[in-house]
Amino acid sequence: MRALVIQLRQIGDVVLTTPIPRILKEAWPGCWVTFLTERPSDRLLEGNPHIDEILLNDRRAPWWHTLRLGGRLRKRRFDVVLDFMGNPRSAILAFLSGAATRVSYRAPGRGVLYTHRVSGAGGYAVEIKKNLLEPLGIRSAWDRPEIFLTPEERSWARSERRRLIRGGSDRLVTVDPSHRRVTRRWPAEHYGRLCIWMAEQGWTPVVLWGPGEEGVARAVMEASGGGAVLAPATDLRQMAALIGAADLHVGNCSAPRHIAVAVGTPSFTILGSTSAGWTHPAPEHTQLALGLDCQPCNRNECTRNDLACLRGLAPERVAGAIGGWVEDALGWRTA
Numbered sequence: 001m002r003a004l005v006i007q008l009r010q011i012g013d014v015v016l017t018t019p020i021p022r023i024l025k026e027a028w029p030g031c032w033v034t035f036l037t038e039r040p041s042d043r044l045l046e047g048n049p050h051i052d053e054i055l056l057n058d059r060r061a062p063w064w065h066t067l068r069l070g071g072r073l074r075k076r077r078f079d080v081v082l083d084f085m086g087n088p089r090s091a092i093l094a095f096l097s098g099a100a101t102r103v104s105y106r107a108p109g110r111g112v113l114y115t116h117r118v119s120g121a122g123g124y125a126v127e128i129k130k131n132l133l134e135p136l137g138i139r140s141a142w143d144r145p146e147i148f149l150t151p152e153e154r155s156w157a158r159s160e161r162r163r164l165i166r167g168g169s170d171r172l173v174t175v176d177p178s179h180r181r182v183t184r185r186w187p188a189e190h191y192g193r194l195c196i197w198m199a200e201q202g203w204t205p206v207v208l209w210g211p212g213e214e215g216v217a218r219a220v221m222e223a224s225g226g227g228a229v230l231a232p233a234t235d236l237r238q239m240a241a242l243i244g245a246a247d248l249h250v251g252n253c254s255a256p257r258h259i260a261v262a263v264g265t266p267s268f269t270i271l272g273s274t275s276a277g278w279t280h281p282a283p284e285h286t287q288l289a290l291g292l293d294c295q296p297c298n299r300n301e302c303t304r305n306d307l308a309c310l311r312g313l314a315p316e317r318v319a320g321a322i323g324g325w326v327e328d329a330l331g332w333r334t335a
Helices: 011-017 019-027 041-045 063-075 088-096 125-136 151-164 188-200 214-223 236-244 255-263 315-330
Strands: 002-006 032-037 053-056 080-083 101-105 116-118 171-176 203-207 248-252 267-270 285-288
Touching (some): 002 088, 011 019, 011 125, 019 125, 032 041, 041 053, 053 063, 080 088, 080 125, 101 125, 151 236, 171 188, 188 203, 188 214, 188 315, 203 214, 236 255, 248 255, 248 315, 255 267, 267 315, 285 315
Parallel strands (some): 002 032, 002 080, 032 053, 080 101, 248 267, 267 285
C-alpha cells in the first residue's frame, strides 16, 4: 500500500496533520507514506519515523510546475491520496496522481477530482482530519501531533534554557505574542503586563519571535519593564526544541501552540476570532476567550472595527485563569 498525504501549509496545519502517517502505518503495516508540503513546514516533518518521503510544492511556481509535479506523483503509483488542503492546486495534484482512491473534504467545484468527499465538521482539528480516513475503514483514537527532535536539538535547547532562565526562577514559559492576522493577536502591551505577573510568580517568560516578528517581541519586552527575556533568533526546529524545554507555553492561536502539543509542553492559548476546536482535548492544554456574542467569528478582519475580543480581555483576567489552571491541572503553586 502506498499513500500520499497532502497538507501544503500553514505550519500549524502541517503539524496537526502529523497524526495521520502514524495512524496509516498502524492500520496498514508496511505502508509507504509520502507527505507533500511546502517550505518551511517540511522542517518539522524531518526525522518522523512514520513518514517515508517528503515532497515539496513550490507555491510561487507557475502552473506548469504543478503539472510536472503531478507527473512525478503518478510515477510513484499511489493507491490512496488524502488531500487535507483541499484547494484547487492540491485537488489537481491529487487527481494527477492517478490514485484509485482520492479523499478530501466536500467543497464546491472540485468534487469530480476526488473519489470520496467527507464532512469538515467535528471537534478538535485532528478529529476533523481523521474524517478523511473513514472511506478507508480506518478508525483510531490517536490524536496527538508529533515532532521528532534530535538529541542534539534537545541538548541545544537545554543549554539555552540554562542561559535564559533567571536566577531564582524555577519555571521557564515560552510566550508567543505574534500572528499575521490581527484578529488572533492579543495586544503586545497586554502580553507585557502578563509577563510582569509571570515574573512575580518566579517564572521566566521567554518571548518567541520569527522572521518579521521581532518588533512585536520587543514591544512586549518594553511593556514588561524587564520582566521578560527575549528568545534568540531560531529556525523552526530550534523554536520547537526551545518550546520542548519549557515548562509551559502561552500564546495566540498560532503554530507554536500546536508545536507545544507535539513536543509535550503544556499550553495556554488566548483566543480572539478562533474557536476552542484548535485546542488539544487534554487537561494540560487549555484556552481562554472573552466570550463575546461574536466569538468565534473565524474572520481575519474585525467587522466591529474594535477588536474588543482581544483588547477587552484584560491581562489580570488572563493571569487569574492561568494561575487557577496551573494549580488544578499541573499541580503548580502560585503567589
